[in-house]
Amino acid sequence: MKIWMIAGSLTLVGLIGATSLDEPIASAPPEQWTLDPVHSTAMFRIHHAGAGRFWGRFNEVTGTVDWNRTNTDAPNFDVSVKADSVDSGNEKLDGHLKAPDFFNAREFETITFESEGGTRLEDGRWRIVGDLTLLGVTKPVTADVEITGVMGSPVVAKAGWEARFEINRSDFGMDWGIDRGSLSDDVQLIIGLEGGIEPGG
Amino acid sequence: MLESILMSVGLPALLMSVIVTCFWWPKAFAGGWWGRGTVVIVLVGAVTVSFIASVGLPAWPPSQKWHGLVWFATALGILGLVDTTVHRDQWAVRMFLAGLVGLSASWLLKLPAMSQLTVGCAIGIGAFLTAMTDARGGRGLTMLGWGWASAAAISMLTLVTGAISVSLMAGALSATAACVLVLAIIFRARSVGEIGGGALVMGGLLTALALTSYSYDYDTVPTWAWWLSLGSIPAVCLFEVGAFARWQGLSASIIRFVFAAALPVCAILLNWSLIEGALSG
Numbered sequence: 001m002k003i004w005m006i007a008g009s010l011t012l013v014g015l016i017g018a019t020s021l022d023e024p025i026a027s028a029p030p031e032q033w034t035l036d037p038v039h040s041t042a043m044f045r046i047h048h049a050g051a052g053r054f055w056g057r058f059n060e061v062t063g064t065v066d067w068n069r070t071n072t073d074a075p076n077f078d079v080s081v082k083a084d085s086v087d088s089g090n091e092k093l094d095g096h097l098k099a100p101d102f103f104n105a106r107e108f109e110t111i112t113f114e115s116e117g118g119t120r121l122e123d124g125r126w127r128i129v130g131d132l133t134l135l136g137v138t139k140p141v142t143a144d145v146e147i148t149g150v151m152g153s154p155v156v157a158k159a160g161w162e163a164r165f166e167i168n169r170s171d172f173g174m175d176w177g178i179d180r181g182s183l184s185d186d187v188q189l190i191i192g193l194e195g196g197i198e199p200g201g
Numbered sequence: 202m203l204e205s206i207l208m209s210v211g212l213p214a215l216l217m218s219v220i221v222t223c224f225w226w227p228k229a230f231a232g233g234w235w236g237r238g239t240v241v242i243v244l245v246g247a248v249t250v251s252f253i254a255s256v257g258l259p260a261w262p263p264s265q266k267w268h269g270l271v272w273f274a275t276a277l278g279i280l281g282l283v284d285t286t287v288h289r290d291q292w293a294v295r296m297f298l299a300g301l302v303g304l305s306a307s308w309l310l311k312l313p314a315m316s317q318l319t320v321g322c323a324i325g326i327g328a329f330l331t332a333m334t335d336a337r338g339g340r341g342l343t344m345l346g347w348g349w350a351s352a353a354a355i356s357m358l359t360l361v362t363g364a365i366s367v368s369l370m371a372g373a374l375s376a377t378a379a380c381v382l383v384l385a386i387i388f389r390a391r392s393v394g395e396i397g398g399g400a401l402v403m404g405g406l407l408t409a410l411a412l413t414s415y416s417y418d419y420d421t422v423p424t425w426a427w428w429l430s431l432g433s434i435p436a437v438c439l440f441e442v443g444a445f446a447r448w449q450g451l452s453a454s455i456i457r458f459v460f461a462a463a464l465p466v467c468a469i470l471l472n473w474s475l476i477e478g479a480l481s482g
Contacts, residue, residue, distance in 0.1 A: 084419070092363075092478065092479065095361075095362065095363030095419070095421060096363035096365060097363075098363060098419060099362060099363035099364040099365070099417060100265060100267045100364050100366065100367065100417055101363075101364065101365050101366050104265055104267075104417075106313040106314070106416065106417045106419075107265060107266050107267075107313045107417075135264075135265065136264070136265075137264075173264050173265065175256065175257060176255075176365075176366070180204050180205070180208075182204075
């Protein structure tokens with residue numbers, strides 16, 4: 001009798017276990033990944049004087065990503081970039097970029113991106129839709145996101161994402177140099193993020 | 202950058218010079234209200250055209266705080282035109298108008314990390330002090346001279362902060378003041394020597410431009426340099442006290458100009474290494 005009870009219990013556990021392997025793929029709650037500001041960056045690329053492509057970056061990127069590594073749902077991003085952390089590699093140019101003509105960092109301290117889901121393109125790649133707020137103007141943007149890696153250990157789990165999207169900066173009221181052709185209107189943004197989950201997080 | 206300077210400094214100064222010429226050349230306008238009002242129109246016009254050339258038509262409400270500069274300039278222009286009708290001795294009316302300048306500044310020009318009270322008081326005081334120098338005749342040419350120097354200093358210091366559009370607006374004001382000064386000498390426009398309103402506008406615009414640049418700066422320019430760039434305003438007021446006030450004539454105008462312009466020129470010279478760096482960037 002005891003043997004049958006144990007066998008019956010194991011079968012029940014097995015059945016529940018089997019069910020839990022199939023079901024959570026669609027319904028598992030997202031895990032919240034806190035972005036690592038040291039290993040996250042936001043880069044932008046703009047056409048300068050109709051000639052070269054110029055790169056700049058923001059050094060202070062913070063936020064969270066809601067994503068469950070066991071399912072295929074698109075991650076949800078809540079990313080904040082400090083506008084005065086803009087870094088072009090040239091101090092004088094940084095001054096101009098922080099000034100009212102460009103990012104107006106005194107008035108608009110952060111640039112934010114909040115996504116609202118998206119569609120799966122292939123394994124580990126999604127097209128997400130979200131709101132970008134720049135210079136106090138919020139516009140919907142579409143970004144292609146890929147997972148660049150997931151590392152799990154008993155101590156901490158880490159994951160990386162890379163998002164690419166293109167905007168017309170004039171949509172946000174950043175017009176300097178467009179009419180004279182010194183800087184292009186379209187800007188490509190590449191956001192490299194790394195987030196972690198601490199034990200118990 | 203050269204194209205920006207031509208469009209946002211050269212073009213406004215050229216347009217305003219044409220306007221001045223049109224109003225001062227015909228003798229019918231020479232001594233009338235339009236002769237004096239022209240100075241107000243061109244000073245405000247220079248800043249406005251420069252803004253439009255750099256940024257485009259201003260939106261209401263302003264999409265960015267500093268865009269309020271152009272709306273404030275418009276209000277200042279209206280008050281400046283009213284001021285041209287005020288008699289020299291009606292200092293209480295001038296004080297009232299300067300108060301309205303301060304009020305309009307606190308409403309229209311909101312600056313980051315600066316209270317509306319500070320903005321209104323600073324710009325109102327700047328406008329009041331310069332307007333009081335208008336209370337006596339023969340100050341128009343001097344005002345254009347020190348206004349040119351002060352606006353040039355603000356323009357150069359603002360260039361260091363990276364706020365190029367604001368720098369070009371101050372540059373347009375400076376270039377226009379210089380052009381009007383030259384045209385006044387060419388046309389021997391006595392009315393310019395007796396202007397009222399031009400100084401109220403000059404004081405209001407200079408203080409507003411300096412305050413805007415200061416509020417957006419990341420400590421790249423020392424605070425004392427901004428004070429020096431506006432030093433012309435209290436300096437020219439000193440010449441309205443006691444025996445100095447009765448001092449008239451060309452020599453008095455030249456001394457007033459040299460003394461008042463010396464402070465902004467010092468602001469430029471003492472920060473030349475910073476300005477040179479910004480100009481070469």
